[in-house]
Amino acid sequence: MPRKDTKIKIKEVALKLFNRDGFVNVRLQHISDVCGLSLGNIGYHFRTKNDILYALFSDFVEEQKLLLSEFRVLPLFEDFNRFLNSNFELQKRYVFFYKDALDLTRLYENISKQYREHLTWQELQLQGMLVFNEARGALDSKGNQDFVQKMSSLLVWASESWISRQAVTGAEELDKSSYLEMVWFLLKPYFTDTGIEEFENRVIIHEL
Amino acid sequence: MPRKDTKIKIKEVALKLFNRDGFVNVRLQHISDVCGLSLGNIGYHFRTKNDILYALFSDFVEEQKLLLSEFRVLPLFEDFNRFLNSNFELQKRYVFFYKDALDLTRLYENISKQYREHLTWQELQLQGMLVFNEARGALDSKGNQDFVQKMSSLLVWASESWISRQAVTGAEELDKSSYLEMVWFLLKPYFTDTGIEEFENRVIIHEL
Numbered sequence: 001m002p003r004k005d006t007k008i009k010i011k012e013v014a015l016k017l018f019n020r021d022g023f024v025n026v027r028l029q030h031i032s033d034v035c036g037l038s039l040g041n042i043g044y045h046f047r048t049k050n051d052i053l054y055a056l057f058s059d060f061v062e063e064q065k066l067l068l069s070e071f072r073v074l075p076l077f078e079d080f081n082r083f084l085n086s087n088f089e090l091q092k093r094y095v096f097f098y099k100d101a102l103d104l105t106r107l108y109e110n111i112s113k114q115y116r117e118h119l120t121w122q123e124l125q126l127q128g129m130l131v132f133n134e135a136r137g138a139l140d141s142k143g144n145q146d147f148v149q150k151m152s153s154l155l156v157w158a159s160e161s162w163i164s165r166q167a168v169t170g171a172e173e174l175d176k177s178s179y180l181e182m183v184w185f186l187l188k189p190y191f192t193d194t195g196i197e198e199f200e201n202r203v204i205i206h207e208l
Numbered sequence: 209m210p211r212k213d214t215k216i217k218i219k220e221v222a223l224k225l226f227n228r229d230g231f232v233n234v235r236l237q238h239i240s241d242v243c244g245l246s247l248g249n250i251g252y253h254f255r256t257k258n259d260i261l262y263a264l265f266s267d268f269v270e271e272q273k274l275l276l277s278e279f280r281v282l283p284l285f286e287d288f289n290r291f292l293n294s295n296f297e298l299q300k301r302y303v304f305f306y307k308d309a310l311d312l313t314r315l316y317e318n319i320s321k322q323y324r325e326h327l328t329w330q331e332l333q334l335q336g337m338l339v340f341n342e343a344r345g346a347l348d349s350k351g352n353q354d355f356v357q358k359m360s361s362l363l364v365w366a367s368e369s370w371i372s373r374q375a376v377t378g379a380e381e382l383d384k385s386s387y388l389e390m391v392w393f394l395l396k397p398y399f400t401d402t403g404i405e406e407f408e409n410r411v412i413i414h415e416l
Contacts, residue, residue, distance in 0.1 A: 119376075169324060
């Protein structure tokens, strides 16, 4: 197998095991068993389990950045909803990180730093979305000076903490419609008539 | 020392250590050292460290229930704000639980169960508050059928996850005003004129 493919395979197997068993419960030995690679071979690509974690975390951040960049040019409601859909799939793909986010950011200083920067970056993207939608008359903050800053922070938090909320409240499955409904519920009171119409006609929460 | 006082002292010392060092990092031996009691004496009151955790968790739930019962008879905005103030102090007092909530509910089935019931109970109390405030004309859900259910769930989650949010985003101190602002920000778009006036005149967010 070419070197690059081996690296990708190790990451994929590790991600699967982390998601299933939780990061702390997986040992390099498990990863090596499932990959069918020797520990030495794995060590050639990743010195420690933490190095795999860092690589996965970087992939995750890059993927989420890509999603946000795609939607930021003209973020109509339907674009925001499409972003939320993809973001939901991404969270599910890296579910171990969301279940263990607090632990991982507490244990690993560089993950913590990178995650904070990433949260701030997300807030900035969403601020652009809010300003744009107020300017085009789909949202109305009714003169609330803090609206853009507070709403962006709330949207990011609500979205990022959704999986751990599901875990604490004991929801069995990660249901996309509930996630979308929750995020839109935060924005709805600020819809103008244009916003309401656009939301009702263009935003699909419950797929048929 | 009378038996009851010893028990209280053990809980107090354990709480201090859990808050400072995190639950998993504290051993019964530490607690016994700080209490100046033998391990045997502590074992007489609490067989394991988990038993202390359960006792503390029950205390915490009882205290929060008391706070909620006090405010539920006529929950005007100022009463809700008073509840939030006390709830903030309570979260700070049991900060280890909020920092480790996900871990603890994952590790201990009975805590998980009790915590979920407690979240549901809180939502029910807040639903009463929302219905009352809509009925007296301080809130207007504008015909949104899900308002009471969704808003109560959101308020409880925003409030309960506030400390872990601070931890992840790296906020240095637990600032009460930010907590109060965040909770009220969720309700504000539903204020009627009466609600706005009452909020501006009767609700204190930034203490002088």
